[in-house]
Amino acid sequence: MGRSYFVDETVEKYLGGLLADPGSCVTGFLAGQSSPQRDFVVLAVQTPQRESEGQLKSSRGSGPLDDIDVEWVTEHARQVSRMLPGGLCILGLFLVTPPELSKDAQNTLKRLIFAMDKCISKGRLWELTEEDVTDRVTLHICSKTKKTVCKTLDVKDPKSSAKPADWKYQTCVSSSWPMLTCSVEVDLQIPLTGSSSDNTDKCMKDCLTRWAKQIEAGNCLISGRQALDDSELISAQKKNLKTTHRQTFPARILVSDPELDERSSALVQLCSGSVRVRGVVHCRAYIHNNKPKARHAVQAIKRDIINTVSSRVEMFLEDLLISEGSRKGLCTGQQALPRRVFAPMPFSGLSVCDYMFPDESTADVADRLKEMLDWETPEEDIDISLESNQLFSPELEMTDSHSDDSRKHVISEVQVENPHIHKAPQYYAGVAVAATIALLATATSLLYFSE
Amino acid sequence: MVYSEECAIIFRLKGILEFACQLDNPNAGSQSQSTISKSFQGLRSKVSSKNIVFTVCNSPILIWPNTGFQSSMESLTEASACGDILQYIESDDGGSKKTLKKKDKKRSGHTVVNLKLLFEVTDPAGNEAPSLIRVDTQQHCVKMPLHLDCVLSVTTEESLASVCTGLVETLRKQLAEMEEVVQRYRKGSSFLVPQPFHFQLPEPAGLTTVIYPAGVPDSQLQAIREDLHRKFELPSDRPYLRRANAFHFPDVAYKDGYLRNPHIHLNPPNIEDAKLYLVQGVYIYHHYMQDRVDDDGWGCAYRSLQTICSWFQQQGYVETAVPTHTQIQQALVDVGDKEPRFVGSRQWIGSIEVQVVLNQLLGVTSKILFVSQGSELATKGRELANHFQTEGTPVMIGGGVLAHTILGVAWSENSGQIRFLILDPHYTGGEDLQTITDKGWCGWKGPEFWDQNAYYNLCLPQRPKTI
Numbered sequence: 067m068g069r070s071y072f073v074d075e076t077v078e079k080y081l082g083g084l085l086a087d088p089g090s091c092v093t094g095f096l097a098g099q100s101s102p103q104r105d106f107v108v109l110a111v112q113t114p115q116r117e118s119e120g121q122l123k124s125s126r127g128s129g130p131l132d133d134i135d136v137e138w139v140t141e142h143a144r145q146v147s148r149m150l151p152g153g154l155c156i157l158g159l160f161l162v163t164p165p166e167l168s169k170d171a172q173n174t175l176k177r178l179i180f181a182m183d184k185c186i187s188k189g190r191l192w193e194l195t196e197e198d199v200t201d202r203v204t205l206h207i208c209s210k211t212k213k214t215v216c217k218t219l220d221v222k223d224p225k226s227s228a229k230p231a232d233w234k235y236q237t238c239v240s241s242s243w244p245m246l247t248c249s250v251e252v253d254l255q256i257p258l259t260g261s262s263s264d265n266t267d268k269c270m271k272d273c274l275t276r277w278a279k280q281i282e283a284g285n286c287l288i289s290g291r292q293a294l295d296d297s298e299l300i301s302a303q304k305k306n307l308k309t310t311h312r313q314t315f316p317a318r319i320l321v322s323d324p325e326l327d328e329r330s331s332a333l334v335q336l337c338s339g340s341v342r343v344r345g346v347v348h349c350r351a352y353i354h355n356n357k358p359k360a361r362h363a364v365q366a367i368k369r370d371i372i373n374t375v376s377s378r379v380e381m382f383l384e385d386l387l388i389s390e391g392s393r394k395g396l397c398t399g400q401q402a403l404p405r406r407v408f409a410p411m412p413f414s415g416l417s418v419c420d421y422m423f424p425d426e427s428t429a430d431v432a433d434r435l436k437e438m439l440d441w442e443t444p445e446e447d448i449d450i451s452l453e454s455n456q457l458f459s460p461e462l463e464m465t466d467s468h469s470d471d472s473r474k475h476v477i478s479e480v481q482v483e484n485p486h487i488h489k490a491p492q493y494y495a496g497v498a499v500a501a502t503i504a505l506l507a508t509a510t511s512l513l514y515f516s517e
Numbered sequence: 518m519v520y521s522e523e524c525a526i527i528f529r530l531k532g533i534l535e536f537a538c539q540l541d542n543p544n545a546g547s548q549s550q551s552t553i554s555k556s557f558q559g560l561r562s563k564v565s566s567k568n569i570v571f572t573v574c575n576s577p578i579l580i581w582p583n584t585g586f587q588s589s590m591e592s593l594t595e596a597s598a599c600g601d602i603l604q605y606i607e608s609d610d611g612g613s614k615k616t617l618k619k620k621d622k623k624r625s626g627h628t629v630v631n632l633k634l635l636f637e638v639t640d641p642a643g644n645e646a647p648s649l650i651r652v653d654t655q656q657h658c659v660k661m662p663l664h665l666d667c668v669l670s671v672t673t674e675e676s677l678a679s680v681c682t683g684l685v686e687t688l689r690k691q692l693a694e695m696e697e698v699v700q701r702y703r704k705g706s707s708f709l710v711p712q713p714f715h716f717q718l719p720e721p722a723g724l725t726t727v728i729y730p731a732g733v734p735d736s737q738l739q740a741i742r743e744d745l746h747r748k749f750e751l752p753s754d755r756p757y758l759r760r761a762n763a764f765h766f767p768d769v770a771y772k773d774g775y776l777r778n779p780h781i782h783l784n785p786p787n788i789e790d791a792k793l794y795l796v797q798g799v800y801i802y803h804h805y806m807q808d809r810v811d812d813d814g815w816g817c818a819y820r821s822l823q824t825i826c827s828w829f830q831q832q833g834y835v836e837t838a839v840p841t842h843t844q845i846q847q848a849l850v851d852v853g854d855k856e857p858r859f860v861g862s863r864q865w866i867g868s869i870e871v872q873v874v875l876n877q878l879l880g881v882t883s884k885i886l887f888v889s890q891g892s893e894l895a896t897k898g899r900e901l902a903n904h905f906q907t908e909g910t911p912v913m914i915g916g917g918v919l920a921h922t923i924l925g926v927a928w929s930e931n932s933g934q935i936r937f938l939i940l941d942p943h944y945t946g947g948e949d950l951q952t953i954t955d956k957g958w959c960g961w962k963g964p965e966f967w968d969q970n971a972y973y974n975l976c977l978p979q980r981p982k983t984i
Contacts, residue, residue: 248639249639249640249641249644250638250639250641251638251639251640251641251642252638252647255537257539257656257658257660281638284635284638285572285579285635287579287589290589291589292577292579292589317639318637318639318640319637319638319639320570320572320579320635320636320637320638321635321636321638322532322533322633322634322635322636323532323533323534323535323636323662324533324535324662325533325662329661329710329731330709330710330731330732331661331707331708331709331710331731331732332536332659332660332661332707332708332709332710333659333660333661334543334657334658334659334660334706334707334708335657335658335660336655336656336657336658337539337655337656337657337658338653338655339651339652339653339654339655339656340539340651340652340656340658341649341650341651341652342649342650342651342652343647343648343649343650344647344648344650345645345646345647345648346641346643346644346645346646346647347646347647348644375647378647379649382649397651398651398652398653399650399651400648400649400650401648401649401650401651402646402648402649403646403647403648403649404646405646406646452644453644453645453646454643454644454645454646455645455646456645456646456647456648457645458648
């Protein structure tokens with residue numbers, strides 16, 4: 067018995083409206099939520115065109131399928147997965163091909179799915195559990211007949227073959243999905259051992275991983291109640307059958323400091339410096355409304371908390387790499403991490419998020435949303451109020467008191483310079499990390515960097 | 518030990534707080550001191566903040582003690598009696614989720630409510646998005662976990678609010694005491710982890726917590742104990758504050774699987790006018806076949822000796838483990854009392870050998886009491902009573918062909934009637950308290966228990982006069 071995908075009819079409309087040049091293919095991702103019994107698809111977005119002139123494409127393959135830039139497709143999916151709040155993720159990919167290429171479509175989809183999963187799971191700080199669904203959906207559409215073939219592949223098992231799955235369209239799949247929200251205070255002190263910036267990245271990743279485990283192990287209260295057992299999220303008495311609006315449940319997370327090894331003396335490391343990540347992150351997660359279990363909702367919000375912090379740090383470091391041009395690493399002082407802003411998701415009424423750097427505006431966010439989600443968002447619909455701008459304060463407690471003066475000096479220096487020079491859409495910056503070496507080697511002019 | 522009748526509940530709050538600080542120069546005395554102080558100040562603020570949460574273990578109860586007392590249970594408010602918490606606690610031994618019974622009051626008369634310290638991360642003061650702050654000075658980064666363990670003894674009528682306030686105060690105080698220990702024992706960048714120990718001291722001190730530095734043996738903490746003995750007006754000739762003297766919480770199982778003090782489950786004998794003179798403190802019941810050593814038929818005196826050694830270990834006089842048969846035999850060879858081939862044999866030992874081994878392995882001296890006939894033991898009431906009153910150590914008695922351990926006497930000064938509390942090392946079964954007490958392996962015996970015609974030697978170990 068294969069999996070069942072319940073797909074919002076707005077997705078059907080979108081897929082039907084895709085224009086493919088005759089003979090060429092269109093790729094894109096499908097997003098939604100998986101539950102042990104069934105899956106829900108609420109969003110489909112085609113891969114954006116790669117805007118590059120004179121891009122040297124080695125035509126090794128014979129035909130459009132081979133020309134599909136796997137890296138580009140997966141990078142798009144990776145960037146979008148950062149924009150999805152908790153509970154939602156990339157469920158799979160679709161591929162539109164002309165009839166003559168249909169027979170090879172499945173192979174291409176398989177290649178893409180595995181590459182994409184690998185790309186997305188790289189930066190993840192939490193582990194998959196047994197209950198997590200590892201099937202990804204592949205949807206093949208014939209551009210002439212509009213016939214769809216839906217299959218699933220288990221990314222846990224590269225040798226497995228695709229299994230057939232049901233693809234059913236429904237109205238308003240996610241309109242009454244409950245939403246969990248919380249604001250989480252983060253204050254991580256990360257000592258840096260060694261001085262290379264690779265080392266810095268590793269120290270930060272280790273510390274963030276430990277913090278992620280703390281969050282995962284924490285107690286979670288939803289609307290004041292702990293999800294202690296296999297209980298349902300919405301108890302019978304609270305179910306309001308007439309509700310059409312989305313219920314919001316505030317979540318509270320309680321943690322304890324991690325249990326380190328039994329030791330009789332403190333761990334002392336000689337550090338070349340330290341990094342502190344401090345501030346408040348606003349988190350959101352959605353859960354399907356087909357008798358959801360409280361613990362799945364808890365897992366969704368916890369993962370969102372972890373993802374939002376690790377995504378921003380990752381993005382900040384990627385951005386630094388681009389604007390600095392070399393592995394100089396973090397400069398001293400306080401630097402703002404990108405702020406999380408929310409916008410309505412195309413069609414479904416759920417929200418997506420984006421990260422706004424200090425020198426950006428809602429116009430930049432709108433541009434990115436158009437780029438990544440193929441969707442026009444009016445600027446007034448972008449909610450930037452949930453996280454406020456960082457204050458640069460010299461009262462932040464840091465180290466030995468004697469360094470007060472030098473610290474103030476450093477911070478004021480930083481305020482004068484503006485490390486964020488780039489104004490290019492986020493997407494391009496991310497891809498450039500991977501492609502930098504190749505591009506520099508070919509000495510192609512970097513059209514998307516502005517100075 | 519006598520527990521005060523008034524203290525019906527012990528609230529025990531445990532939690533881990535990570536201590537972290539950055540030192541520019543660990544050898545710069547006062548600068549490092551003030552940095553460490555600042556970090557501890559930060560931790561004290563943390564436990565006074567509105568983000569701390571107490572969770573009652575094995576129950577759904579959560580309490581925010583610092584936000585005008587919020588609780589996750591509507592029926593528990595700040596004015597509720599703290600005893601009301603007991604009905605929500607699930608007992609550990611399986612059972613359905615609807616157990617509402619109060620925890621059985623064990624012989625110790627204490628009910629323990631365990632709490633865990635948690636911190637809420639979702640109620641932030643502001644909503645400022647995160648920043649990254651980098652500092653580029655070379656520093657020593659110090660991290661260590663502080664295992665907080667606070668206790669509060671209260672009556673069941675005490676309000677929840679006052680219990681919570683009391684616990685928060687105790688947390689702050691414990692952090693201050695931990696800071697003191699950390700500062701005192703710090704050498705450059707070497708920090709010792711402060712560890713809390715609880716001791717049941719005679720009233721008025723009651724259940725008291727002392728912080729000791731990890732890794733420093735009891736022998737090096739003599740001066741600290743002397744100060745505390747003075748402070749709590751404790752006798753200066755017996756240990757109360759060695760780590761081994763730490764209070765054993767009734768709800769925590771011993772990890773080694775041995776039985777301790779089986780005699781407390783017995784009813785005393787019914788003799789008119791008799792007073793009880795019993796062993797003081799804790800001992801472990803050692804008997805035949807334990808530890809996979811088959812000493813059935815020959816090892817009784819060895820087992821009695823092991824019970825005595827366990828007493829000195831449990832009371833904190835020695836830190837070494839209870840000796841095995843082989844180690845006992847080796848000790849006798851080492852002092853020249855026996856030939857080398859004694860080791861590994863199944864030869865019996867007597868009171869004199871027990872005395873020798875106690876001296877050799879534990880540095881403990883013993884008095885030997887000789888009776889020429891078993892019937893004479895009935896007349897030794899006063900001496901045994903005195904022994905249990907002043908020394909309180911278990912007594913090994915050997916004679917006839919048997920060895921036993923005497924744990925106490927019930928003796929009437931007027932009538933001279935006497936009963937002996939006997940711990941029998943000849944038991945070959947498992948650590949089954951029911952069997953041991955029912956079948957008299959630990960039990961009260963009359964003077965007829967002894968072989969009336971045989972002669973007996975008793976080994977009465979003396980407490981070293983030390984703290």
